[in-house]
Amino acid sequence: MSSPLINQTAPPSTRKKRIIEKARTTTPGDWLALGFLLLLLAAIGVPQLLTPFDPLEASPGNTLLAPTPAHPFGTDYLGRDLLARVIHGAAQTIGASLIAVAIGLGAGSVLGLVAAYFGSWVDTVVSRIVDVLLSIPGLLLSMMVVVALGFGTLNAAIAVGIASVATFTRLMRSEVLTVRNLTFVEAAHHIGARPATVLFRHVLPNSYTAVLSMTALQFGSAILWIAALSFLGYGTPPPHPEWGLLVSEGREYIVSSPWLTLLPGLVIVLTVLSISRVSALFHDTREVSE
Amino acid sequence: MRNASGPGFIAARIGQSLLVVALTYVFVYFILFALPGDPIGSRINNPLNPIPEEQAAAITAYYNLDRNVLEQFWISVTRLFQGDLGFSLATGRPVADLITQGLGETVALAAAALVLALALSLAIAAAAVLAPWGAVRRLAGAFPVLSLSTPSFLAGLLLLQVFAYQLGWFSSIRDEGAKSLLLPAVTLAFGVSAPITQVLIRGLRKAYGDPFVTVLRAKGVSEGRIFSSHVLRNASIPALTLFGLTVGELLAGSVIAEAVFNRSGLGFVTEQAVRAQDGPVVQAVVMLVAIIFTTINLLTDLLYPAVDPRMARRRNQRQPTTGYPPAAAPAIERPSTVSEALAR
Numbered sequence: 277m278s279s280p281l282i283n284q285t286a287p288p289s290t291r292k293k294r295i296i297e298k299a300r301t302t303t304p305g306d307w308l309a310l311g312f313l314l315l316l317l318a319a320i321g322v323p324q325l326l327t328p329f330d331p332l333e334a335s336p337g338n339t340l341l342a343p344t345p346a347h348p349f350g351t352d353y354l355g356r357d358l359l360a361r362v363i364h365g366a367a368q369t370i371g372a373s374l375i376a377v378a379i380g381l382g383a384g385s386v387l388g389l390v391a392a393y394f395g396s397w398v399d400t401v402v403s404r405i406v407d408v409l410l411s412i413p414g415l416l417l418s419m420m421v422v423v424a425l426g427f428g429t430l431n432a433a434i435a436v437g438i439a440s441v442a443t444f445t446r447l448m449r450s451e452v453l454t455v456r457n458l459t460f461v462e463a464a465h466h467i468g469a470r471p472a473t474v475l476f477r478h479v480l481p482n483s484y485t486a487v488l489s490m491t492a493l494q495f496g497s498a499i500l501w502i503a504a505l506s507f508l509g510y511g512t513p514p515p516h517p518e519w520g521l522l523v524s525e526g527r528e529y530i531v532s533s534p535w536l537t538l539l540p541g542l543v544i545v546l547t548v549l550s551i552s553r554v555s556a557l558f559h560d561t562r563e564v565s566e
Numbered sequence: 567m568r569n570a571s572g573p574g575f576i577a578a579r580i581g582q583s584l585l586v587v588a589l590t591y592v593f594v595y596f597i598l599f600a601l602p603g604d605p606i607g608s609r610i611n612n613p614l615n616p617i618p619e620e621q622a623a624a625i626t627a628y629y630n631l632d633r634n635v636l637e638q639f640w641i642s643v644t645r646l647f648q649g650d651l652g653f654s655l656a657t658g659r660p661v662a663d664l665i666t667q668g669l670g671e672t673v674a675l676a677a678a679a680l681v682l683a684l685a686l687s688l689a690i691a692a693a694a695v696l697a698p699w700g701a702v703r704r705l706a707g708a709f710p711v712l713s714l715s716t717p718s719f720l721a722g723l724l725l726l727q728v729f730a731y732q733l734g735w736f737s738s739i740r741d742e743g744a745k746s747l748l749l750p751a752v753t754l755a756f757g758v759s760a761p762i763t764q765v766l767i768r769g770l771r772k773a774y775g776d777p778f779v780t781v782l783r784a785k786g787v788s789e790g791r792i793f794s795s796h797v798l799r800n801a802s803i804p805a806l807t808l809f810g811l812t813v814g815e816l817l818a819g820s821v822i823a824e825a826v827f828n829r830s831g832l833g834f835v836t837e838q839a840v841r842a843q844d845g846p847v848v849q850a851v852v853m854l855v856a857i858i859f860t861t862i863n864l865l866t867d868l869l870y871p872a873v874d875p876r877m878a879r880r881r882n883q884r885q886p887t888t889g890y891p892p893a894a895a896p897a898i899e900r901p902s903t904v905s906e907a908l909a910r
Binding site: 407409410411417426442443494497508520523537541 | 585597714718723819836840841843844856860902903
């Protein structure tokens with residue numbers, strides 16, 4: 277069993293050196309993940325360039341075709357090209373996940389920052405809110421919010437966002453508490469910096485790295501939760517091509533046409549895997565904490 | 567100095583849990599019934615499925631929809647203490663009946679999944695740390711990320727496709743008793759085992775790096791014995807903190823597992839209730855899960871010093887550093903979400 281201390285090289289000093297070092301240690305798997313994410317970006321930005329087919333146009337003569345070069349993912353029960361539906365669905369699923377993470381990150385950071393900075397009763401109130409949010413499993417919490425708000429893509433995104441507020445709040449609070457008591461923050465106070473300056477110039481930038489790496493993890497879970505909500509039928513309504521909904525539609529034909537379930541499912545897995553892989557790349561550039 | 571396992575600490579910790587459950591009830595109530603999108607109101611005014619006048623009047627009277635929110639809340643709390651959970655809006659049946667009817671099946675499913683998850687996590691963590699082949703170690707080490715990236719509905723559908731439709735080992739329709747519990751339990755176990763495996767791998771690696779292992783080897787203790795009675799014991803203590811999280815995830819995950827495998831437990835009741843915007847049922851399910859989750863976390867916090875004596879010592883040395891009352895501060899590092907468990 278080799279000690280982790282032996283394998284550690286000294287962190288390269290300049291930013292440029294760090295990037296070169298990074299590129300050298302990047303494995304083929306990392307490049308694949310990066311390439312897949314770029315492909316997804318293209319699918320969100322210019323889906324019509326990646327596929328000639330319309331994701332909503334039914335083609336009665338071509339229902340439930342097996343994958344062929346013309347239809348690499350086959351066609352569904354209405355004859356719609358599945359690859360086109362997966363490509364156009366990227367914007368739905370990933371867009372909703374981005375909204376969810378933005379809500380969680382935004383609300384969570386503000387709550388955590390306020391709690392840690394003001395302390396006393398503010399901290400107590402925020403900590404109790406966090407306790408309450410954490411006492412309900414995320415998926416169940418988002419289902420509950422969906423019951424209150426109604427079904428739909430945006431409502432599912434808001435629900436998943438609310439379900440991830442507590443994680444961000446807790447992390448932000450603990451990071452700010454650590455940084456707030458460091459000597460350079462004390463020094464800033466002593467040379468007469470205003471509280472807002474200390475908070476935004478000194479405390480926030482130094483407590484944000486951990487929160488950002490949590491953002492990547494949470495983005496992956498947001499995709500899975502959004503897909504789960506629409507798989508159950510609470511999210512994006514048909515005929516829109518949301519990924520979870522595609523798996524759910526394919527489920528009816530799983531015996532005769534398993535690719536209708538498998539391929540969209542595989543795209544979800546690859547997306548979440550790629551995100552965690554790429555986020556690990558950026559994660560390593562910050563100092564080793566353990 | 568306050569004794570960490572003394573009556574004062576236990577009372578404060580129990581009080582904190584009761585407070586969390588009470589606040590959760592308030593939160594759930596106001597999300598479900600006080601937001602503009604009122605499920606009872608929209609149920610009555612549903613244009614597609616209108617409710618007869620007198621039935622609507624009865625519902626309005628029972629839920630006191632003509633009173634203001636605070637009065638309604640007070641009436642619900644009073645009824646709760648009388649053991650009245652209200653009625654399902656979709657089926658009209660008492661909520662308590664729906665819950666108790668589905669609970670047994672889901673508890674059996676969750677228990678089977680928990681046992682499977684522990685076995686799976688232990689096997690994979692041991693392979694990731696101990697396997698003599700590098701490829702196996704890397705593959706097992708990649709399991710948590712893979713499990714975490716796979717939607718549980720996809721895992722369930724894959725199992726169904728392979729073992730029920732292709733191989734024909736299980737029936738997808740007939741109830742075959744304990745046998746039909748297996749596939750949904752594997753689905754659930756696969757989903758919740760990622761954090762446990764990750765924590766076990768980390769624990770095993772750390773324990774093997776500790777000097778006591780060298781001492782045991784020098785004394786001539788066999789590798790098998792070092793693993794089973796020393797290293798594993800040390801490594802599995804942190805996994806105890808994941809118990810509450812795991813049970814919560816199992817109960818929430820049962821909604822998907824039961825939907826995929828057409829089972830009729832609590833998860834199915836929840837799924838139907840969400841679909842029908844059935845507020846009272848959703849409220850009862852969420853509260854039940856929150857109470858189970860909070861109770862397990864309370865128990866693990868109280869039992870932790872007994873399992874790990876070092877913890878009791880450390881806790882006694884604790885100095886209050888913030889304005890946070892020390893008795894209410896989380897005594898152990900307990901991740902409450904999957905992301906937190908993996909980020910550590």
